[in-house]
Amino acid sequence: MLASGGGDGTVRLWDTTTGEQLTDPMCGHAGTLEHSVFSVAFGARPDGSPLLASGGQDGTVRLWDPITGQPTRAPLTGHTDWVMAVAFGTDPTGTIILASASVDRTVRLWDPVTGQLVRTLRRRRPASTVACNATGVAIGDDEGITVLDLTTATTGA
Numbered sequence: 757m758l759a760s761g762g763g764d765g766t767v768r769l770w771d772t773t774t775g776e777q778l779t780d781p782m783c784g785h786a787g788t789l790e791h792s793v794f795s796v797a798f799g800a801r802p803d804g805s806p807l808l809a810s811g812g813q814d815g816t817v818r819l820w821d822p823i824t825g826q827p828t829r830a831p832l833t834g835h836t837d838w839v840m841a842v843a844f845g846t847d848p849t850g851t852i853i854l855a856s857a858s859v860d861r862t863v864r865l866w867d868p869v870t871g872q873l874v875r876t877l878r879r880r881r882p883a884s885t886v887a888c889n890a891t892g893v894a895i896g897d898d899e900g901i902t903v904l905d906l907t908t909a910t911t912g913a
Contacts, residue, residue, distance in 0.1 A: 817854070845890070
């Protein structure tokens with residue numbers, strides 16, 4: 757399965773073998789003046805069932821069930837500008853987290869199950885990419901890549 761985000765505000769799922777679209781377009785980011793979807797990422801819930809996150813020009817992060825194509829919860833809000841990247845990972849305790857990087861110069865770490873904001877990492881420059889694992893978050897911006905140790909990073913990073 758492959759996910760794509762588009763300028764029309766939709767997220768689409770594709771069968772990588774046949775090239776066929778798997779579900780109806782997911783339209784959570786659509787319907788606003790600014791609605792492009794800039795990023796998508798696959799993850800999993802604690803029970804192993806799949807999750808899909810999307811980040812958009814509307815400043816929201818949306819979570820989807822990629823099997824049904826339906827939202828799993830209300831949008832994650834808090835960014836004040838475009839969300840350029842989303843990535844799933846785990847925190848140092850093994851809990852699943854979702855990172856979102858925005859032009860608003862923040863990277864936000866979320867609990868994708870509850871929708872709770874876990875931590876906000878403030879940046880000097882707008883972030884354009886993000887990746888995370890059990891110990892850290894890698895953040896890319898126009899100055900390069902910064903790797904933060906989640907076991908010691910503070911909200912003012």
